[in-house]
Amino acid sequence: MPASCHIAVFIFPFGSHAPPVLNLVKKIAASEPENVKCSIFSTAESNKLHFFPDAKGDEEFGNIKAYSVWDGVPKDHVFSGNPQLERIGLFIKATPDNFEKALKEAEEDTGVKISCLLADAFLWFASDLAEKIGVPWIPFWISGSCSLSAHLYTGEIRKLATTTDKTIRTIPGFEGLSINDMPREIQLKNEQSPLALLLDNAALNLPRATAVVVNSFEELDPDITLDLKSKFQNLFNLSPIPSIPTPSKKTSNLSRVHDTEGCLEWLRKQSDASVVYLGFGSVCTPPPDEMVALSEALETCKFPFLWSLRDHARNTLPDGFIDRASRYGKFVSWAPQLEVLESGKVGVFVSHAGWGSVLESLSNGVPMICRPFFGDHGLDSAMVEVKWRAGLRVKDGVFTKNETVNAINLILSGEKGKEIRENAQLLKGLATDAVKPNGSSTRNFQHLLKMVTKS
Structure with a gap:
């Protein structure tokens, strides 16, 4: 009997973005092995590094499969300057067409329509795509509540950056910090780098989400958490997410890697x-x-x-x-x-x-x-x-x-x-305490699980 829920998972394939998203997907897949199908979408390089050796087969879980999207790098392209930033810029230009094409491939491959879109919050275009195909959009902010809040208050922070007194007094949870503690992309009003524009667009679109998942636990930043809950339909702090045991004998980079150096x-x-x-x-x-x-x-x-x-x-x-x-x-x-x-x-x-x-x-x-x-x-x-x-x-x-x-x-x-x-x-x-049976992160995960399976 095919799975009734097909979750599309969009990965931002740079830095340390993939592991926390993949770990959450594994937890969802392990919790609903018969009911949920998870399709991972990332570049071939990212899939090979973080997921499965051949980026498609040899799955740890029978209900998880990886699909590769184009990274946006033209054939025979020669990088100059800052290759990492250039790669990010080219990748962003290739979206959302590369993801939309891979979504159709996954639906044809599995025979199950996408029912929910779980995406790295950096990939804000997922909000439009989810609306286009009529499914919930659930972005995952892989950093802490503090950085999420900072990006939501970008306008206020940029105004304060032009004043003599750089001390923050009115943003919940940041009292006593300095504007200089904020990320550079937030401080500079006319910053036009691909990453800065991506973050600005992410902050603008997040309130549209069915739910926002944060890689933290509520008790770490209670004032910030309370403020964020007033800004979103649903807010789920889920961490620390425990490692999920592999149900088979197969291993991959998602499992805890062997300590080869003692x-x-x-x-x-x-x-x-x-x-x-x-x-x-x-x-x-x-x-x-x-x-x-x-x-x-x-x-x-x-x-x-x-x-x-x-x-x-x-x-x-x-x-x-x-x-x-x-x-x-x-x-x-x-x-x-x-x-x-x-x-x-x-x-x-x-x-x-x-x-x-x-x-x-x-x-x-x-x-x-x-x-x-x-x-x-x-x-x-x-x-x-x-x-x-x-x-x-x-x-x-x-x-x-x-x-x-x-x-x-x-x-x-x-x-x-x-x-x-x-x-x-x-x-x-x-x-x-947050991950105990009745802890805040455990309860939040159960709410999230009901949301993605109901969809």
């Missing part, structure tokens, strides 16, 4: 909450002078550390540092971050403050030292330090040896850092 075995030998974990995501790397400052700080502090460091970045470390520091630290090219933070051994996470890292860190009670790079990193860092008081920002957004030494010592062993450590544990408790 991070967890090394961590088991360390004392609880004693390790400095350093990881800057898949895109960010501090400049050479800051890599030197970080290295000197670690060598001065002598705390055990685990550093997830891509191979090309090792060339920027001081001569002999890796050999000297290997007595008490471990360098890896990749770390299973969630398992590392869940281990109980990490006392502080030195991070770029991407939302995925912030959510994983705070949900596991690990304080942070934040060095933002772009996008919502600065806002996330400000929330960590000012609003949640569960970490610190590096001074002036740049690693220096002395400031980094002071920050590590304060959080791991300083009396002044006691409140930070306690606040991080408090947030862990709130996150844990």
Whole structure:
């Protein structure tokens, strides 16, 4: 008997957007294996990286299948300037025709009409497409409630940016923050980059959604959550979303990846909450002078550390540092971050403050030292330090040896850092409660599930 519900899932194929959306889809698919069919739509490159090896077959779940959409890059195209931004621009120009074409392919392939459109919130054109085919549109904001709110208040923030006093006083949940903490795309009135325009259009269209899904939990930002609920028909904070066991013996990149470099075995030998974990995501790397400052700080502090460091970045470390520091630290090219933070051994996470890292860190009670790079990193860092008081920002957004030494010592062993450590544990408790059987995220997921299956 064919599935009665066919959910189309649109992926924004850049950065860390795919994993949280795919994890939610897996949870939906596992909850309704007989009733729901999920079709994933992304570029072939993204599907191969985040989903299935051949982007179509070898499914973990019988009710999930991936379809490739054109990435917008012309044949023999030569990239110049900033290839990533250029790729985003070309991809945006190819939408929505590439997605609409793939939707028809999925309907013909499955024999079931699309009944709901779940899309990364960046892909705002999905609102028009959902209206055209007469189905609910449910955008998924993969970052936190704070960044969603910031984009909804873009007009007010841009007005404040032209004033002398940069302190925010009237936006719920942001009191005491500075306009300078907001993403660059919001601050600049005439910013015309493809990404800035995409975000502006997303914010304008989100109130049209049947429901908005947010990658957070209500108790983290109660004032912001209350304000957002007044702006949307339905608001569902769903995180932290647990990993969903694979129903077959097959594995893919969606499953927790094997710890090939022995991070967890090394961590088991360390004392609880004693390790400095350093990881800057898949895109960010501090400049050479800051890599030197970080290295000197670690060598001065002598705390055990685990550093997830891509191979090309090792060339920027001081001569002999890796050999000297290997007595008490471990360098890896990749770390299973969630398992590392869940281990109980990490006392502080030195991070770029991407939302995925912030959510994983705070949900596991690990304080942070934040060095933002772009996008919502600065806002996330400000929330960590000012609003949640569960970490610190590096001074002036740049690693220096002395400031980094002071920050590590304060959080791991300083009396002044006691409140930070306690606040991080408090947030862990709130996150844990949110996913209990009657927790807010659990209830929100059940509401979402009824919505997508009813459709």
